[in-house]
Amino acid sequence: MHFLNFRGVFQKWPTQILFVLAVSALIVSFQVIYQFGNLWQVSMSELKNRHYVSAYVDESISDEKLSGVALELEQIEGIDRVVYIDRVSFANAMEKRFPNLHQELSKVRNVNVLPRYFRLTVNSANQESALDQIVTRVSGLQGIDFVEANRKRFLGVIQAVTKLEKILWIFLGAVIVLMLFSFYYSVRIRVHEESRQLEILRELGATNWYLMSPFITQGLLLGGLAGALASLGFAFWGAPVVGTLASAFASQISSSSQALDFSISPHLSLLNIALPICYGLFTGLIGSFIASLKVRSSN
């Protein structure tokens, strides 16, 4: 019954296996929520600082004259980037980035002619007046049919995503609290069951650390096991879920904002696989440490 004595941890192994499975499920949930939230946070922080203006090309203008229009657009102060989106590349780009939109886009292509337009990136257009000036100047150019700079709709999307982020953070907090409570109660029950044994060891001169250490070992061991299991769970199940969620939301955002020019896809790095083990060890350590403090108070 000392720090390296693991016997007590596995005395009730069927219960402990169930406990490890439950905690690993919690860790996988945590990792899925965290990875998904983190993905959006990074993407949105990029998106929030930008503004996109779509300058639709007059259908009567020839392709040869388009380069001249592009040059004129580049010379307008405040426009950082000009990208010409022709019908085919628009469709292809969308299909490549969001494969799950393929069917939707195909349907659209069969019934509608896709537009030709210039997508203008305005990075410093936080002031509405500056944006209005750019829109007015672009609208006045020959070859431009109409200009769309629906900042409100775009901001609405960002607000919705920000709300989603907050909800995800609340979920994350709840999962962490659940994990801590799981470890706390698991260890607390063992402390209670072994209270007489602990009392005797104390009479034999055991220090608080000596009495607490097996319980902290229990937390670390079970946390590590649950974390390792969760790593596998995330690699084989969690990461694909994050990918599916990200694709689903990306399609929503792209259709709403019409301005998603970067990919949103999770990457299964070694760190992402190792993180669940760290979560397990950390929550196991904290939960069991708090629970084992009861040993001190019963002095």
Added chain:
Amino acid sequence: MDYAYQLNQVTKNFGSFAALKSVSLTIPVGSFLSITGESGAGKTTLLRILGGDEEPSSGNISRISLNGNRLSSSTLQSLRKQVAFIRQDLRLLENENVFENVAAPLRISACPSKTMRRRVEAALAEFELDKKAKMKIESLSGGERQRVAIARAIASNTSVLLADEPTSSLDRDWSWKVFEAFIRLNREGRTVVLASHDQSIVQALKKPALCLKRGVPIDLGGLCTF
């Protein structure tokens, strides 16, 4: 002279009941003291005070150079590492086997593994428990359990041994083996305080004895005469 314990007018009350009344006593280091008296005389209370389980209601006590009636948590731990206490209820670790029970105080004091094994095996052999080393405590008889508690105290590396009715469940032969072990430990320099209601044992030991009657030493600080 160095002393293991020094009590000055120590009184212990449990509510209105006085278990010990004005006990003054000095127990030198390396001495052997028997405490006797009929049931309820205060022998266990006195031993519990010596072991740090109880605090005196009044008076002063110094335990193994640790002064003060009230001991802090860390001081109490330090005292308990120096005192092996065979309690009447034995206080064995029911979930552990015989070997682990005897080894427990040595593990707590971080005794090297080889030394621990040697000491435990010697104690188990002395009390014929070596063949039951891997048995759980719950499967032992009352006498065997008492021998495990005694073996634990003897194997531990303490300077003081307190024993409260240590042979209550043992037959006469085993009782004498236990007392012989106590006398041997005392010769090796350990301070031994033995409480027994059996005056014939105390007489036969031919060691200094303190008689208690209803919490009062019959001969204060002195020895019993039989």
